Amino acid sequence: MKKLSSMPESPSAPPAQRNWWVYVVLILVCVVNFLPYLRVVMAGFMDGATSSSATPIWFFSPSLEAFDYLIFEKGIMKNFFNSVVVSLASTFFSVTIGMFCAYALARYDFPGRDDVSFWVLTNRMMPPVAVLIPIFVTFQTAGLLDTLLGLIILYTAMQLPFVVWMLTGYFRDIPRRYEESAMVDGDTWFAAFRKVTLPIMAPSITATAIFVMILSWNEFAFATFLTSNQAKTMPPAIMAYSIGADIKWNVLGAAVVLITAPLILFVLLLQRQLISGLSQGVVRK
Amino acid sequence: MAELEINSLMKQFGAFQAVNDVNITVNNGEFVFLLGPSGCGKTTTLRMIAGLEMPSSGRIAIGGRNVTFLRPRHRNVGMVFQDYGLYRHLTVFGNIAYPLEVRRLQRAEIARKVSAVARTMQITEVLQRKPDQLSAGQLQRVAIARMLVRDADVFLMDEPMSHLDAQLRGQMRAELRHIQKSVGVTTIFVTHDQLEAMTMADRIIVMKDGEMLQFATPREIFERPATEFVATFVGEPQMNVFDVRITRIQGKIAAMTEDFVIPLDARWMQENGVENLVGQGVRLGVRPEHISVSDRAEGGHGVAAELYSFEPTGAENLYVLKCGGVTITTRSSTTETAHLAKGEGSRLYAGFDPNWIYLFEPGSGRTIAQAAASRSENEEM
Ligand SMILES: Nc1ncnc2c1ncn2[C@@H]1O[C@H](COP(=O)(O)OP(=O)(O)OP(=O)(O)O)[C@@H](O)[C@H]1O
């Protein structure tokens, strides 16, 4: 095919707009969001006296006192480890199970399908406080209080609706054609699913998994009530170590560094997958 | 390579009858077209042959083996989907190689087969690209290549050319027919484009509302249509069909509308028992190329008409004429009609070739009398 030399500019690509005020707004938003965090992180590197002074101090000689206290005195790395195990496991289980649920909801028409979808969605709307006591009693009866297993089961169940809800939409966007084509080419249903649908879904599944992992990592309410010692995760641990009779700002700051560092690293590393996964189906050709 | 036999195939979606009593036997190596308007059940029929949809009842046999309810992978059919169905996470090579990898062929063997078929389909340069970097024409070639690469018993193609522009379609028609004949695999090709079917098919199945109306060679479909629907569906511009009454005028039988009279061929009337229809209303059909136009009412041009619209197409001129309440389209070569008036509202005279007149039953559309000329020509064959 011959290309025209005087190809007119495609109308679907309007000239990029460069408005200075967009940057002003963006910078403003960043500052408003980032300053408090910066302040807390700074507090983490102060000693006790500096951090609790009445007037905010911006210049100080850094100290690792708070980290020393958290890591060696309180053994927060155990809580850190608990959090890692619980979020990884619950993410793995909820995404794996949710994937198949979502697939079934997207692909098969069965009686009550819409009811299931609706139920899945409304599950998300339930405030955790409403089920706190029944769950506590259940955990007590089943001997799951203060165990990692208990938290993993609970978080898996909690995240499942979100996973199903996200992935159902993405599965719907993938034409059935792909699997059918693979099946005609000689694959079983499962091989077609594994070799064709999953690779296409990979960005969406990754994005969903990242979300779920962050939600599990940050979960506070249930972790506070259902764990006490052995299985305590980061969020309640931070609360317990930094807030007693008064608030130890430098300990809180150090804890914030510890709990957010993995998240920041994680999102920085995976931001491309996250964005491509979330925008799948929107900008796809 | 195998023959395909389908017996009383039915498919219901709930209360909706998508495919109703389809019976066909396709010979080994034959190129058969499923032709019909949108929504008539072509894709559904094809999907049942592929095993992607289970029939409500009926029987499908490939090479004498009953495959009616087998899973797709046990049928050994190759398929091109309406929207290609290429995997967007694989390269073109990966796409074409996929069916071979499923069959666990040796790597060298796969590479050899893929490059051979890529050469046939002229897509060698794009083997390393992803599907979203291809043009529609290339996508379609890749989809066909993926089907050809296998030793399938039957090839199924669902409107593979519907996304191509007219020029490319013209090229692909000749090319596909050539490839099908040289590969020699029984092929079912679904289309709603009568031109595709007429130009490429060995035989055509015309479908409507899930039912099979006619299964015959393109020529037979064109010259001896089983129903009014088949007659009007093939041919461009479509056949003129209008209501007439068979009447006896001064001892002679003719077809009459409110505004004009069409003389009929005596021998043909006798053969088809048109005398018995006297007094009855029927539908009369005549193709545009069998109506001639003249500026004088002589030499069989007895029907006065007013020019409604004139459509030159290059080699041929289309005259849309109003003969009283009936609108007819005629088609004649540009040179023959060079001297005729072309202004709207001009007075012209139309003549119907008595050898090419069809009669259809009003309600059912069944053909009562095939054209006289079609009969003799088919007998000579
Ligand atoms: N899964 C389904 N559930 C319900 N109805 C269906 C289903 N698949 C097809 N149909 C209906 O069956 C009829 C035939 O569909 P089919 O896809 O076979 O048509 P087609 O001849 O291939 O049309 P087109 O030329 O538009 O592709 C249509 O009316 C369609 O709405």
Ligand SMILES: [Mg+2]
């Ligand atoms: Mg179709």
